[in-house]
Amino acid sequence: MTSQQQNYVGGAWTDSDTGETFESTDPTAPDEVVAEYQHSDESDVAAAVDAAAGAREEWANTPAPQRGAILREAASELADRKEELTELLTREEGKTHAEAGGEVQRAIDIFYYYAEKTRDLGGTRKSASGGGTDLYTVSQPVGVAALVTPWNYPIAIPAWKLAPALAAGNTAVLKPAEDAPGTALAIVGALDEAGLPDGVANVVTGFGDVGAALVEHDDVDLVSFTGSAEVGHEVYETATADGKRAQCEMGGKNATVVAESAAVEEAADIVANGAFGVTGQACTACSRAIVHESVHDEFVEAVVARAEAIDVGPGDEYDMGPQVSESELQGTLDYVDVAQEEGATLETGGGKPEGDRFGDGYYVEPTVFTDVESDYRIAQEEVFGPVLAVVEVSDFEEALATANDSQYGLSASVVTADHGEAERFVTEVEAGVAKVNAKTTGLELHVPFGGFKQSSTETWREQGDAGLDFYTIDRTVYDAF
Incomplete structure (x- = not known):
């Protein structure tokens, strides 16, 4: 009852x-x-x-x-x-x-x-x-x-x-x-x-x-x-x-910068956890991976493998649950269409999973796009679903500028083995939360939380x-x- x-x-x-x-x-x-x-x-x-x-x-x-x-x-x-x-x-x-x-x-x-x-x-x-x-x-x-x-x-x-x-x-x-x-x-x-x-x-x-x-x-x-x-x-x-x-x-349009010196497997773990945890329905979720060209292909392969390994289904048994409502699901699917229309390449996901266990639930596959330009809507607008846009850059300067190329400024992270890059990032990134070698999600309760700009x-x-x-x-x- x-x-x-x-x-x-x-x-x-x-x-x-x-x-x-x-x-x-x-x-x-x-x-x-x-x-x-x-x-x-x-x-x-x-x-x-x-x-x-x-x-x-x-x-x-x-x-x-x-x-x-x-x-x-x-x-x-x-x-x-x-x-x-x-x-x-x-x-x-x-x-x-x-x-x-x-x-x-x-x-x-x-x-x-x-x-x-x-x-x-x-x-x-x-x-x-x-x-x-x-x-x-x-x-x-x-x-x-x-x-x-x-x-x-x-x-x-x-x-x-x-x-x-x-x-x-x-x-x-x-x-x-x-x-x-x-x-x-x-x-x-x-x-x-x-x-x-x-x-x-x-x-x-x-x-x-x-x-x-x-x-x-x-x-x-x-x-x-x-x-x-x-x-x-x-x-x-x-x-x-x-x-x-x-x-x-x-809102947020949170970025993780994957630097040239990053350990790629670690970076893929950090980004995947930030992008697909809680079905991407977090204001601090990672929705942009800004990746140095020298590690781009290796990173994409690794993060796609992690997305495809996520077992989607009801929350009491599986790794990733549904979106909260039909309107949220439809909003995510609409952004998948928009990204492809703009010229992004769908590497994995992008649809509703099929199978008896999904029924009429509001499920969506973990999704990764590449060939994303920073001015694409998929890189500028909050999706609020498990969708990751990968943006390729040629150096750390471009990576930092791309991370800041957003109306939002809530959370951001960098994966790097270069302490100088880490110091520059936490000083210059336009976000209320800045993390080094950690995912954009997850907050301590005894320190301040809040964003910059439209966040x-x-x-x-x-x-x-x-x-x-x-x-x-x-x-x-x-x-x-």
């Missing part, structure tokens, strides 16, 4: 005012409904924001270590449900069991991390120029946070927004993406079990109009968004026009101490005694 999930508003599980629901389905078998969720509207958003605003003062005045204790208990609740949440994430989003389990564990770790960071909150003390004055700062929460999150990391991204917001003393309303909202609801369920006061965290499910109403609400003080560049820039303009503090992290509003970073900075504001105190 399909479960029907409710919104979480003011400490209670509630139905939407619309009385309507929508379904999430299994991308491996689209006819199978995973769960029904509330089809919320503006009135539901208003109720959630009212609840958050009403809880704001009491939560802000709760000692930070007490807030941390609740986050710690919520992390423990999530850990107890890890296997259940892993299965839910796999069924709604399509990740393999291993990938989903890793993401659930990351959410757990994030809550534990920010639970401990609450002990460090407070401010700083400085020396005044003259005597007789205590000079110090006091960090305080900003207010009500609107959090709008995507489907591709449906528990990790809500966690890395919600945990620092609550740790810093803000209240929040979360709107998860409609394709896979189940694990986001599980987070607030864990917080509820941990004793979070009513109204501090709220979740409303629905579609884009719900997110828009949340961003526009007068009682929202700050907005954090992760999603597409097109929507993100609209969110930022709307939020800042109303004087709200805002951060938006958006980000370049206002505030997420995760680590930077994640707390967005959710706090300092008051400077001059105490003359």
Whole structure:
């Protein structure tokens, strides 16, 4: 029997005012409904924001270590449900069991991390120029946070927004993406079990109009968004026009440079893992391999072999799962057609795999293109599927220029045995994350994360101490005694 999930508003599980629901389905078998969720509207958003605003003062005045204790208990609740949440994430989003389990564990770790960071909150003390004055700062929460999150990391991204917001003393309303909202609801369920006061965290499910109403609400003080560049820039303009503090992290067209000195087999492993992991549905996925001409042919042979060795199928048994929806699958297949029309050579993949196990699932083969020019759409636009464009270059100078030849600047990596090249790369690449001899995907939770150019509003970073900075504001105190 399909479960029907409710919104979480003011400490209670509630139905939407619309009385309507929508379904999430299994991308491996689209006819199978995973769960029904509330089809919320503006009135539901208003109720959630009212609840958050009403809880704001009491939560802000709760000692930070007490807030941390609740986050710690919520992390423990999530850990107890890890296997259940892993299965839910796999069924709604399509990740393999291993990938989903890793993401659930990351959410757990994030809550534990920010639970401990609450002990460090407070401010700083400085020396005044003259005597007789205590000079110090006091960090305080900003207010009500609107959090709008995507489907591709449906528990990790809500966690890395919600945990620092609550740790810093803000209240929040979360709107998860409609394709896979189940694990986001599980987070607030864990917080509820941990004793979070009513109204501090709220979740409303629905579609884009719900997110828009949340961003526009007068009682929202700050907005954090992760999603597409097109929507993100609209969110930022709307939020800042109303004087709200805002951060938006958006798309990527991430490159790995394979230098002349690179160990080719290692480079192929790094690129393939970055390009085809999580079905390429990561904003940090490697979608461009920029390869020196002297190792180009050997690299292509190696990376094609890795693509063809990937066993595609349902996430509980195979190496790579489906795309999340029919529209995402069709978008990837459309880019395959565009690449060939532009003159790129399809080395492997490019279609839907055939066989009984695939049924009507949203599967696509890991795909590699060569003979790609940097101005091709396949090298400039975000595909968000397991598609790799290989661009051949003649030297490191050209490789670096090609890596920077993008409107995006989220993550980039270089594979090289030359330390001088590595130093130049991390200094000159136009990306918020730069890696040496490592894949473009994969992030540590205790350091800042964010992009450059169209990948980000370049206002505030997420995760680590930077994640707390967005959710706090300092008051400077001059105490003359």
